[in-house]
Amino acid sequence: MKLQSKLIALITLYILVFVTITTVYFTRSQKSIAVKNLEDRAMAFLKIMSVSSSTQVFWSNFDKLNQYTQKIKENLAVKYVMITDKNGVIVAHSDRWRIGQKVIFPEDFDVLKSEGILKKYIHSVESTFTASYPIKVIDQIVGYVVLQYSLDSIEAEFRGISQRGFGLAALLGIIGVLIALSTAFRITRPINQVMEGMERIRKDEYDVKINVASGAKEFRTLAQAFNNMGSKLKFTIRKLDQERVRSEAIVNSITDGLMIIDKDQKIGFFNKGAEYILGFSQDEALGKKRSDIFKNAEYLDASLPPLLDESGDMFHIRQDGEIQNQKISLSAKDGKNLVILISAAPLIDSNGEVYGKVEVFKDITNLLAMENKLKESDRLASLGVLAAGMAHEINNPIMGIIGLSSSILKQNKSDSVFMEDLTMIKEQGERCGRIIKNLMNMSLNAPKTVAPVDINTLLNGTMRILSKSSPDIKMTFIEDLDPSNPVVSGDEMQIIQVFTNIMRNAISATNAQGMLKVSTKVTGSKLEIAFIDDGEGIAPVNINRVCDPFFTTKKIGEGMGLGLAVSYGIIKNHGGDLKIESELGKGTCFIITFDCITQYESTERYDRRLYAGKGR
Ligand SMILES: Nc1ncnc2c1ncn2[C@@H]1O[C@H](COP(=O)(O)OP(=O)(O)OP(=O)(O)O)[C@@H](O)[C@H]1O
Ligand SMILES: [Mg+2]
Incomplete structure (x- = not known):
């Protein structure tokens, strides 16, 4: 119920109750005053009657008394008047036929028993009032005078008064309601105005x-x-x-990711940097749990205390739960693996209660990759120097062994056992020579000749030669070559060596029975050469080691572990890059990226090289 209606109802109720009570009380009190007056008058009259009729009663002069009673009866309010002897026998009565009857008074009004005391009796059913008084002669009761008044006129009069009173009450009630209405309106109008104002402020x-x-x-x-x-x-x-x-x-202009997490681990703020790093838009991230955004999150630094709570969720919010630069690996929205460096601090309100956490993170995936590459190239460089030194020192004696054994073989053709041993010495020497050549290639494999190289043709040629190199090769070779016939600037022989190494590996990984798909794709100035096989795949622990010199999983004598190390060196020296993706049991994909040159550029550069070569 609205305040205004409540006020109106309440004020109206008060007014009505007040007016009704006042009217009833006033009418009742007036009525009892009127009855009291009547009683007093009756008593006075009875006393006069008793005195004036005592002589007549004493001398039994009842005619005179009868006349009196007749006269008195003429008063409309008097119902009857009678005089009895001391035994209650009526001797005079306004209704003559009752003379001689004995009066039977009600028990509590029996004037005969009450030894002549003034008695009054109100007969409620008929609305009458009866009173009596003894008649005495020299202190002796000789009879009684009894009078009955009708209260009808008083009743009628007070019915009228009451009706007028209630009419007045109704009128006052209506006035009261009007006053209530205006008062309620006056009180509630400003309150309503304030409430309307509050409502508008809320909007x-x-x-x-x-x-x-x-x-x-x-x-x-x-x-x-x-x-x-x-x-x-x-x-x-x-x-x-x-x-x-x-x-x-400010927060959106920083490239680092910034998130605010509430106590329920839900994201309340997500800046543009976070959008960029994780790939989720603000709308997607807000209100989500952090675990929905940080997919497959794992601490990378095992030496740090894992700040996990009982539920296992990362970074349980504690007052002392500050963390600095922790490395976490996770998946972005598109599934890309990321490594982030994260710092977090609790948000504490004025009561010292933790109400959330702010987290700042940066994507260090590329930085880590670069760091790894740098470390790797450092290692390769030192290995290269070592290998070059060793190769150089060993090369000469090995050449001597090969040369001498060849010349002895040419001269002595008779002793077959001796010749067999010598042939073995020569062959092993040549094998050593090849290892040394490979080692030297790896360290000093700067392109010797630089010319435009037609990659599609080289790939096709290498594939055909390899497929026919042994009858055991029962592989499916698939070609998907870019029709623009991409051309790369480099040493053709070295590039063929790279393709051969990678394809040979694929053949051995598929046991010469699987599939090898070779494709080229030009995007802008970049050429991507992909070798995809469905062979045994590379274990994740080995994937970063396959390009290390002498790393091999093959049996002794089957592989030297130099193929990819040499190839990687050649690719790098050609300004290219090598990426390896593999899944154990499913297959491997080697992707070489080279800078592509246009046909015009290729002829130009080629000519210049030729010219430069001639001039030297
Ligand atoms: N396509 C491939 N599928 C599965 N594993 C491969 C593949 N290519 C290379 N590998 C792994 O990488 C290792 C190193 O290869 P790499 O070519 O450098 O040496 P290798 O083949 O063992 O010996 P070699 O010096 O004769 O080439 C291999 O032993 C093999 O375990
Ligand atoms: Mg190999």
């Missing part, structure tokens, strides 16, 4: 103003305070808004 309409000119003083003060509050609120909210926009601009 962000801070310009709302209440009219301060009218109404009671208290209301004007309230309205003024309300208006001031609205203005202050508007000012504060505008300032807060400006501050928010400023902070958001």
Whole structure:
């Protein structure tokens, strides 16, 4: 129920109750006064009657008394008047036929038993009033005078008074309701105005103003305070808004990811940096749990205390739960594996309670890859120097062994056992020679001749030679070559060596029975050469080691572990890159990236090389 209706109902009820009670009380009290007057008059009359009729009763002069009673009866309010002897036998009566009858009084009104005391009796059913008084002669009761009054006239009179009273009450009630209406309206109107103002403020309409000119003083003060509050609120909210926009601009301008996590691990803030790193938009991230955004998250630094709570969720929010630069690997929205460096600090309110956590993170995936590459190239460089030194030193004696054994073989053709041993010495020597050549290639494999190399043709040629190199090869070879016939600047022989090494590996990984697909694809100035096989695949622990010199999983004598190390060196020296993706049991994909040159460029550069070569 609205305040206004409540007020009206309450005031109306009070007025009605008050007027009704007042009317009933007034009517009743007036009525009892009137009855009391009547009694007093009756008693006075009875006393006079008793005195004036005592002589007649004493001398039994009843005719005179009868006349009196007749006269008195003429008074409309008197129902009857009678005089009895001391035994209650009627001697005179306004209704003559009752003379001689004996009066039977009600028990509590029996004047005969009450030794002549004045008695009055109100007969409620008939609305009559009966009173009696003894008649005495020299202190001796000789009879009684009894009078009955009708209260009808009084009743009628007070019925009228009461009706008028209730009429008045109804009128007062209506006036009261009107007063209630106006009072309620006057009280509730300002309250309603304030409430409307509050409602508009709730809808962000801070310009709302209440009219301060009218109404009671208290209301004007309230309205003024309300208006001031609205203005202050508007000012504060505008300032807060400006501050928010400023902070958001700052936070969004940083490339690091920034998130605010509440106590339930839900994301309450997600900046542009976080969007960029993780691939989720703000709309997708807000309200989600961090575990929905940090997919497959794992700490990379095992030496750090794992700040896990009982539920296993990362970074249980604690007051002392600050973390600095922890490395975590996770999957971005598109499934890409990322490594992030994250720092987090709890957000603490003025009561010292933790209400959330702010987390800042940066994507260090590329940085780590570069770091790894740098370490690798350092290692390769030192290995290269070592290998080059060793190769150089060993090369000469090996050449001597090969040369001498060849010349002895040419001269002595008779002793077959000796010749067999010598042939073995020569062959093993040549094998050593090849190892040394490979080692030298790896360390000093700068392209010796630089010329335009038609990659599609080289791939096709290498594949055909390899497929026919042994009858055991029962592989399916698939070609998917870019029709633009990409051309790369480099040493053709070295590039063939790379293709041969990678394809040989694929043949041995598939046991010469699987599939090898070779494809080329030009994107802008980049050429991607992919070798995909469905062989045994490479174990994740080995994937970063396959290009290390002498790393092999093959049996002794089957592989030296130099094929990929040499190939990697050649690719790098050609300004290219090598990526390896593999799944154990499913297959492997080697992707070489080279800078592509246009046909025009290729002829130009080729000519210049030739010219430069000639000039040297
Ligand atoms: N396509 C492939 N599928 C599975 N494993 C491969 C593949 N290519 C290379 N590998 C792994 O990488 C290792 C190193 O290869 P790499 O070519 O450098 O040496 P190798 O083949 O063992 O010996 P070689 O010096 O004769 O080439 C291999 O022993 C093999 O375990
Ligand atoms: Mg190999």
